[in-house]
Amino acid sequence: MTKPRILVVFGTRPEAIKLFPVVRTLTDRGDVSVRTCVTAQHRGLLDQVLEIAGLVPDIDLDLMEPGQTLDRLTARLLTGLGAVLDAERPDMVVVQGDTATAMAGAMAAYYRKVPVAHVEAGLRSGDIYHPWPEEVNRRMIAPIAALHFAPTDTAAEALRREAIDPARIHVTGNTVIDALHWTRDRIAREPALASGLLPIADRVRDKRLVLVTTHRRENFGDGMTAIARALARIAAREDVAVLFPMHPNPNVGGVMDAVLGDNPRILRIDPLDYPHFVAALDLAHLVLTDSGGVQEEAPALGKPVLVMRETTERPEGVAAGTARLVGTDEDRIVSEIFTLIDDHAAYAAMARAHNPFGDGHASNRIAEIIADACRG
Numbered sequence: 001m002t003k004p005r006i007l008v009v010f011g012t013r014p015e016a017i018k019l020f021p022v023v024r025t026l027t028d029r030g031d032v033s034v035r036t037c038v039t040a041q042h043r044g045l046l047d048q049v050l051e052i053a054g055l056v057p058d059i060d061l062d063l064m065e066p067g068q069t070l071d072r073l074t075a076r077l078l079t080g081l082g083a084v085l086d087a088e089r090p091d092m093v094v095v096q097g098d099t100a101t102a103m104a105g106a107m108a109a110y111y112r113k114v115p116v117a118h119v120e121a122g123l124r125s126g127d128i129y130h131p132w133p134e135e136v137n138r139r140m141i142a143p144i145a146a147l148h149f150a151p152t153d154t155a156a157e158a159l160r161r162e163a164i165d166p167a168r169i170h171v172t173g174n175t176v177i178d179a180l181h182w183t184r185d186r187i188a189r190e191p192a193l194a195s196g197l198l199p200i201a202d203r204v205r206d207k208r209l210v211l212v213t214t215h216r217r218e219n220f221g222d223g224m225t226a227i228a229r230a231l232a233r234i235a236a237r238e239d240v241a242v243l244f245p246m247h248p249n250p251n252v253g254g255v256m257d258a259v260l261g262d263n264p265r266i267l268r269i270d271p272l273d274y275p276h277f278v279a280a281l282d283l284a285h286l287v288l289t290d291s292g293g294v295q296e297e298a299p300a301l302g303k304p305v306l307v308m309r310e311t312t313e314r315p316e317g318v319a320a321g322t323a324r325l326v327g328t329d330e331d332r333i334v335s336e337i338f339t340l341i342d343d344h345a346a347y348a349a350m351a352r353a354h355n356p357f358g359d360g361h362a363s364n365r366i367a368e369i370i371a372d373a374c375r376g
């Protein structure tokens, strides 16, 4: 009997981080045939994850173009993925989250009446421009998907409100927690995987380390300038060190160069590969970010996370008390960080390890349900 054919499609760093545990688990089962297709919507950052996860994609569309518009990217994704589906003829397509790749992958599958499994389904901010265009990307996948893997009850409830058949919604936890556990276990066995961080750990030994990431489109421009100014004020304190692995988007680096120059107090470095980033999270006293994935990882490690956004589709971290929305107002960012550094009770109240986003076994649940659905 031929095995059901599953095609897993992804294009960016966060998708790769959240899908490699699913690909590994599905492959290890042996009862389905798993093929992977990367669009390389974000080439460099994607390749870092593929390497560390030991994933060699079966198909690589290499669609990255400098400065590509959303229209051109989406058009190329749709035609490129359509051709892949015609050649591969999978029984199911797996997409993750809310990127253009996920949306176009779901559309191309729908045009061929191939069922779609959506990992990390049901995240909603309620505002189609925050995050943009991700809120609409993920909403467009919902009516198409045959299987909705909601990370939390909140996400499942959002899908039910959109009249998605409850029988098709499965609360699994977020696979990012699986990726985090897998990576920490690997670092424990092979410390060399994250040893590049040792010189930094040495340098910040007596300081409170603030780990910063920012890349959201909504924060480009004035928001980014305010973030840069806030970082300069935070790093001026003797007892604080700022570690900032910088996203390669020029909208980030350009502003940081203009505002921060070569400020030696802010350790601006290239994006870290995943094990090094996980080690940096472990080292951090607190985290300042506008990232989705980092909002999920920090609570799992008991690190307070200040989120530089006005709304979040991940309210579970805020409800659990480990995340707080601080927007991009310069004074607000500075005062929230200083409070966490100076007020031990405020820090202790946030620095409790919580796993509102999952228990590290999401991929097992997802693989089981996909295999069951394929058996019919």
Ligand code: UDP
Residues within 6 Å of the ligand: 013, 014, 017, 176, 213, 215, 245, 246, 270, 271, 272, 273, 274, 277, 278, 290, 291, 292, 293, 294, 297
């Ligand atoms: N990350 C990483 N290296 C870095 C910064 C982040 O590996 O230098 C990881 C992080 O652990 C998280 C993911 O990248 O799992 C988040 O990606 P990003 O912030 O680009 O996207 P988002 O999650 O906001 O979609």
